[in-house]
Amino acid sequence: LDQRARSLHDGSEAALSMAFDEALPYTAIATLLREISVKYPSLELTLLNGTATEVADYVEQERASVAFHFDRGPARACFELRRIGSVPQGVFVAVDHPLADGRTVRRKDLVGHRQLLMHADDVHEVAYSPRVWRSDSFYSTAEMVADKLGWAVLPVNIAHYEGYRQALKELPCPALALPRLSVRMLWLQGRPLGATALYVQQRFAELLLDSTA
Template identity: 35%
Template sequence: MNWNLDQLHLFVRTAECRSFSAVARETGRAQSAVSTAIALLESDLGVTLFERSSGRQPQLTEAGKALLEQARSVLQQCERLDGRALGLARGEEARLRLAQDEAMPYQPVLASLEALAAAFPLLEVQLSSGAQGDVARKLLQHQADLGLLIHHEQMPRELESQRLGTIEMVTVCSPNHPLAGLASVERRDLAEYRQLLMTPQDSHYPGGEQISPLVW
């Protein structure tokens, strides 16, 4: 492979402008230099990219049409490579591993990720979800860089935290449950019934606050 990215760029711009002279003016070169560069590209690829007729604009051949999108893709990948390298040189992170409590609403997180993508378009984001204990465990074991979870009094002290806002939690029950017949439900009412606590087996961080002495 002897062709280079400059030749590829000239090929794409000539196809878009349909003029060797326009590309020459755009790049500050002689028209003959643009034409020669594309001719060398055709020689290296072994195909004719443009139909050249005296007095007419260059027209893409079938081979040229087939290779145009691939040429654009190669140039775009090179731009992304340059952008990623520039970001790394500036000290930007290449990847963000985000773990989210599955009890949290997703819409605010998605809106934040859209803003993050706009500010850092080349940043790779890995998003995972799980119970409170899973998120805390991933942070403690350095399997996640950032965690979004609902605050708990028994949150591990090793974790640094920042309050982001509040979430309204609504407790519901089946209309056939005895609690449904009460005008209002107090904590002592909940304690009379069995409570299910979801927590990972390998985590000491509880999945919720224990209210009832009857726990599964």
């Protein structure tokens, strides 16, 4: 109780609920949680995970105070948002896919193979192939790539995840000129961020930078 009282006196929240996009770098999230446990030992913390759309829903439904997710298009009018970093992405196939022969891949090479696309409301990813499958989860997409069902553009941290590291190969494809995926923080308009949420925002931005350097 004394610790909780001191936290409130310092402007820190007694409780905080956070939602994370499942595709964000896990090493950055894990480090953040360890540091929170030390810095705010009496904090009552709730963690939620989901797709980019789901974590935004959690904030709108007031199940989470803040959410961190990949920028998947315009934010809803009810949100305040702040860009906190970015993550590299690349073109990936299974290690024994016909395109995984070491040569530089051109757009016309990709056209002849099924493309696995991320699907999100009001966001239309660029389809380079006439044959397309869609999923709302990067992990599900990575699984399909590993099963040789097609190629996909994935966050590099997903492709390097232990379960996929040996199964996937990144293709050199300068023609696509893929930008980094923007990561943003969301919270409800009219809800000022407390000291703990502000710390989380700043520290997670630093950890994202370190994890993708």
